[in-house]
Amino acid sequence: MRSKRCIAMCLAGGEGRRLGPLTHHLAKPAVHFGGKYRIIDFTLSNCTNSGIDTVGVLTQYEPLVLNSYIGIGSAWDLDRKDGGVTVLPPFVEQQGGNWYKGTANAIYRNMAFIERYDPEYVLVISGDHIYKMDYERMLHFHRTRNADATIAVIQVDWKDASRFGILATNERDQVIDFAEKPAKPQSNLASMGVYMFNWKTLKAYLQQDEANKLSSNDFGKDIIPAMLFEGTRVFAYPFEGYWKDVGTIDSLWEANMDLLADEPTLDLFDDRWRIYSQNTYQPPQYIAPQARVTRSMVNEGCTVYGEVDHSVLFYGSHVAPGALVRDSVIMPNAVIGAGAVVIRAIVGEGATVTDGCSIGHPTGDITLIASDQWVRKGVLA
Amino acid sequence: MKHMMGVINCIQERVDLGALTAHRCVAAVPFGGRYRLIDFVLSNMVNSGIEDVAVLTEDNVRPLMDHLGSGKEWDLDRKRGGLFVLPSNGHGKRASDIEQLRAHRDFFHRGTQEYVVIARSHIVCNVDLRRVLHAHEQSGADVTALYYCTTEDVDASFDIDAFGRIAAMHASPKGLVLKNAPIDVYMMRKSWLLDVIDEPQGAISVEQRILERLHDVRVYAYCVDAYVGIIDSITSYYRHSMALLQPDVLRELFFRGAPIYTKVKDEPPTKYADASHVHNALIANGCIINGCVENSIIFRGVRIHAGAVVRNSIVMQNGEISEHAHVQHAILDKEVYVEAEHNVVGTADAPHVVPKKKVHAIA
Numbered sequence: 001m002r003s004k005r006c007i008a009m010c011l012a013g014g015e016g017r018r019l020g021p022l023t024h025h026l027a028k029p030a031v032h033f034g035g036k037y038r039i040i041d042f043t044l045s046n047c048t049n050s051g052i053d054t055v056g057v058l059t060q061y062e063p064l065v066l067n068s069y070i071g072i073g074s075a076w077d078l079d080r081k082d083g084g085v086t087v088l089p090p091f092v093e094q095q096g097g098n099w100y101k102g103t104a105n106a107i108y109r110n111m112a113f114i115e116r117y118d119p120e121y122v123l124v125i126s127g128d129h130i131y132k133m134d135y136e137r138m139l140h141f142h143r144t145r146n147a148d149a150t151i152a153v154i155q156v157d158w159k160d161a162s163r164f165g166i167l168a169t170n171e172r173d174q175v176i177d178f179a180e181k182p183a184k185p186q187s188n189l190a191s192m193g194v195y196m197f198n199w200k201t202l203k204a205y206l207q208q209d210e211a212n213k214l215s216s217n218d219f220g221k222d223i224i225p226a227m228l229f230e231g232t233r234v235f236a237y238p239f240e241g242y243w244k245d246v247g248t249i250d251s252l253w254e255a256n257m258d259l260l261a262d263e264p265t266l267d268l269f270d271d272r273w274r275i276y277s278q279n280t281y282q283p284p285q286y287i288a289p290q291a292r293v294t295r296s297m298v299n300e301g302c303t304v305y306g307e308v309d310h311s312v313l314f315y316g317s318h319v320a321p322g323a324l325v326r327d328s329v330i331m332p333n334a335v336i337g338a339g340a341v342v343i344r345a346i347v348g349e350g351a352t353v354t355d356g357c358s359i360g361h362p363t364g365d366i367t368l369i370a371s372d373q374w375v376r377k378g379v380l381a
Numbered sequence: 382m383k384h385m386m387g388v389i390n391c392i393q394e395r396v397d398l399g400a401l402t403a404h405r406c407v408a409a410v411p412f413g414g415r416y417r418l419i420d421f422v423l424s425n426m427v428n429s430g431i432e433d434v435a436v437l438t439e440d441n442v443r444p445l446m447d448h449l450g451s452g453k454e455w456d457l458d459r460k461r462g463g464l465f466v467l468p469s470n471g472h473g474k475r476a477s478d479i480e481q482l483r484a485h486r487d488f489f490h491r492g493t494q495e496y497v498v499i500a501r502s503h504i505v506c507n508v509d510l511r512r513v514l515h516a517h518e519q520s521g522a523d524v525t526a527l528y529y530c531t532t533e534d535v536d537a538s539f540d541i542d543a544f545g546r547i548a549a550m551h552a553s554p555k556g557l558v559l560k561n562a563p564i565d566v567y568m569m570r571k572s573w574l575l576d577v578i579d580e581p582q583g584a585i586s587v588e589q590r591i592l593e594r595l596h597d598v599r600v601y602a603y604c605v606d607a608y609v610g611i612i613d614s615i616t617s618y619y620r621h622s623m624a625l626l627q628p629d630v631l632r633e634l635f636f637r638g639a640p641i642y643t644k645v646k647d648e649p650p651t652k653y654a655d656a657s658h659v660h661n662a663l664i665a666n667g668c669i670i671n672g673c674v675e676n677s678i679i680f681r682g683v684r685i686h687a688g689a690v691v692r693n694s695i696v697m698q699n700g701e702i703s704e705h706a707h708v709q710h711a712i713l714d715k716e717v718y719v720e721a722e723h724n725v726v727g728t729a730d731a732p733h734v735v736p737k738k739k740v741h742a743i744a
Contacts, residue, residue, distance in 0.1 A: 035650035036666075074453070260652075268649035269669070279645045283635035284414035284679075286628065289661040299650040300415070300666050303628075312650075 003118035004083060006139055006196075008052050009110070010043055011103055012127030013060030018248045021370035022348065027059065029127035030066040031252065032331050032349065034259055034268065035299040035312045038069060039246065040127040041277045044076040044085070047125075049273050050135035054083030056113050057127065058106045060099060063089055075278045088113060102217035108206040119199050124219065126193040130255055131243040132266065132273050138196055138237050147235040148201040149227055151175065152194035154239050164190035165220045167236050175234040180220045189236060192243055195219060201232065242266035253346055253366045256312045256329045260295055280332075282315050290321060306336065320355070328360065331371070345369060385514060386433040386462075386494040386571070387426040389419065389502055390478050391445070392469065393586065396503050396613045400736040401714060405444040408436075408502035410612070411697050411715065413625055413634075414665040414678050417448050418612060419502040420643045421634075422566075426498065427455045428639035429510035433462035433492050437481050439469045448644050455642050462492065478586045483578045489571055497574050499587055500566040505610035505621055507638040510568070513603050517568050520545060522601035524573070524591050527566040529609040535562040536613075539602055547600045550592050561602065564609055567591060608633045619712060619732045622678050622695050625663050648681050656687055672702065680715075689719075693729065711735060 016028025023031065029040035040057075047055050055078060059066055066087075072078075073085030088110050090100050100106035107114075107124060114122060121142070123135055133152065142150040153167055166185045168177035177186065205223050209215050215222045227234050242265040246252040258264055268275060282301025287293055292307040301315040306323030316333040319325055323336045324343075331349040336342055340353045343360035348371035353359060357375050360367040369375055391408045401410050408419035419436075426434055434457060438445065451457075452464030467485040469476055476484070478499075489497070496517070498510055508527070517525040526547060528539050538554035539547045539561040554560050565588065577590055585593075591600060608630050610621035624630045635641060648667025653659065658673040667682040672689035680698040685691060688705040695712045702708055703721040710727035714737040719725055727733030 262654070269652075269667070274647050275649070276647050279647075281640045281642050283631065283641070284663045284665040285651065286626075286631055287659045287662045287664060288628070291660065293653045293659055294657055295655050296653045297650040298653065298664075 004054050005119065006052060006121040006123060007054040007117050007119045008047050008123040008125055009107055010055055010057045010125050010127045011106060012040060012057050012066060013100060014128045015061040019252065020249060021368060025062055027061050027063060027066045030069060032314060033130060034256060035297045035314055037275060037277045039130060041275050042130050043125050043127050045275045046133050046135060048076050048078060052135060053080050054117055055085045056088045056110060057085060058088045060090060069278055076276045103219045104206060104209055104223050105217035108210050122197050122199045122202055124195040129193060129243065129245050133239060141237045142196045145235045148198050148232045149234045150196040150237050152192040152239045153189045153236045154192055154243050155188050156190045158188050161185035161188045166190060169236045173235050175228060175236050178224050178228055192239060249346065249366050249368050253329060259297055260310055280315050348373065384494055385431050385496045385498055386492050387431045388497060388499045389422055389436045390499060391502055392437050392439040392478055392481060398618055399615050400734045403736065404441055406441045409444040409448055411680060414663050414680050416641060416643045420641055421505050422500045422502050423455050424641045425508050425510060432459055433494065435465045435467050435488055437467050437478055454644050479578055486578060489575060495571060496568060497571045498568050503612045504564050505612060506605060506607055507634050508605050508607060513568055516603050520601045523569060523599045525568040525601050525603050527564045527603050527605055528561045529564060529605045531560055531562050532558060535560050537563055539563060541602045545601050547595055547602050549595060564605060615734060625678065626661050626676060646681055
C-alpha cells in the first residue's frame, strides 16, 4: 500500500429523523435530491474532483440502499486499485462490538483503515450535506497556515446561527472559540462539518477522547473544544457558495426549489465540477403534444402529458394528461394520475397519486407522500 | 446462459448517411437523444445473456472506440470473455467479414459457446435472442435468419415455405404487398461458421455465403414481432428518429423489453425556463431550454435560447440554437452552433443536414 497524502472519511450513518417517512428505510445520505442525485453524490464527487482518491464511507443506520448505491465506487471514478471507496460499517472485535457512539468514535474505530494509507492529512466530511467544494484548496489553506486542524466555515443568517456550531476567529482566521448550537451566538460563522486534520494530531486526540468515559465522542462537542482548550492550531477556512444541510422536509423541498432559479447558486451544469451519480439507463424524457413544462428540472425516463411548473421530476416519473404539478418534487417512478393536482408537495419514490386526486396546499407546510403510497382521496396539508 | 457469442459486423456497411457518416462508422451514429446505433444490437446481445461480443471494425473507428471503451456500460468488462474489437489487418485492402473473421479465428476458439449471432449495427429494435436460440434449436436449422414483416419499400424479401425454411430471397420485391424483410441478424452453430470461414473462397460476406446457397444450407426464418427501424439512408434515419415521438414506439423500444445501455455522460437533468414551449419532444439530460421545441429529438447538453424555434428536427449533443434562430426539418450533427436570427430549414422529405461542429450563419 502506497502512502497517501490525504484521505477522506465520510460520515454517512445519519438517520435523518426529521425527514420522517423519507428515511424509514434509508440513511439520510441516500435521500434523493435534484432530479437524479442522492445527497452523498455531492461529497463523493467533491472528493473525486478535488483529487482525493481514497474515501472511507462510515455507514450505520439502514445501510442497505446506501451500500448497494456506492458499490465499488465506479460512478464517482472511485474504483481504484490503490485506494478508492471503502464502506466502513461498525464491526465486532474480540472484545465485542456496538454501534458507533459518536462521529469521533466512528473515526477512532477505523484507525486501522486510515493507518493502512499512512496519510499526512485526514479530511472528515459529512455525507448528508449539499455543496460543491474544492478540498485541495482547503488543504492548501491548511498547509499555508501551518494548522493542526482546519474547519470549513460559512456565513449563515444571524437568525439561524443558533442551529449550528458557531466559531469565533481572530484576524488571521485562527479559531479562538467554538460553541455547538449556542443560544446567544457570538458570530455567524458556522461550521460546515468539513474538517482537515494533520493525522498525527487527530490520532492523539481521538485516543485521548476515547479514554475519557464522560466524552460523547463527537467532533463538534468534544474533539474541537479539547483542541482549542489545549492551544492546538485550529483555523477556519472561509467558504463561499451554496451549502445546505437538508435536515427537514421543508429544507429538502427548499433545496430542490433552489435549483429552479434562473441562475442557481448551486450550478449543476458546470462541466468542470460534475456531480456524478449512479445511472439508471433510462431513455430521454418524453414531453407529449399537449404537455406544458416550465421553470422545472426533468430527468431522463420521465413521461409528461400534463402540466409541470416550478418542479423537480426524478427519473421514471409520469405525469398523466390533465394533471398539474406545481412547486413540487416528484421522486423516482412516482405516478401522477390523470387530472390530479399536486401543489407544494414531495411525492415519494414509487408513490401514486390516483386520477383526479388533489394534494398539497399553496401555503403552509409541505405535503409529503411516502414512498410506494397510493393516494386515493384528496389530502390537504 | 453461456450458449451464445455475438459478432457485430461494422465492415463493408451498405449504409450511407451522408454527413453523419463522414467521420464515423454507422455503428457510432448518434440516435434517439442519447444513444449510438450500436447500443441497440449490443444491448440486445447482453440482455440475452451473451457475454462474449466481437466487433469487426474498419475505417473511422475512433468515435466507436471512444464510445465502447472497455465495454463497462454494457457489463462487458469481464475477466472471461467480454468485449473484443477485431480490427482490420490495416493493409488498406478491404477484407470481407469472412477474411477478417479468418484472421481472428482464435477468438472463436477461446470461447466454449456453441452458437454465434452475427448482426449489423444499423437496426434499431429490442429483441430477445434467447427466443431466437430456442427456435433455432427446435427447427434444426443450420442458420436462422431474422426478418420482420412490413408493407414499406425494402431491398429484399424472404420467400418462406410452410415449415419456416427460407426457399429464396427476392432482391427487389416491388410487386409484394407484405414483405419479409431481412434484418441482417443470423444465428448459427459456431462449428458451422468456422467451416465457412475455412472454405477457400473470394471476398464474400457470411451473409452472401448463406443466401447464395439456400438450396443446400438449411436457413430458417425467425419473425421479429416488434418495432424494427432499418437505418440505411438519411430519410430512414429521420423517419425512425421521428417515430420515437409515438408513445407506443418509445414503449416498445425502451420500456417493454430489457433496457438499452449507452455511455454515461453524467449530465444534470434538463432545465426548462419560464418561457419554454415544449410539445411532442424527446429530450435528453443536460439541456437548457428557453425557446420553443416541437416534434423534435434533442440530444444531451443542447442549449435552446429564448425565442429560438426548433421544429421537426434532430439536434445532437452540445448543439446551440441562439436567440430567435429557426430550425425546421433539419438534422444538426454534434456541436453545431446556429447564430441568432438565422434559419436552418429543410423539408420533410429532405431534411437539411448540418455537419459536426459547423457554425451556421447563413440567413
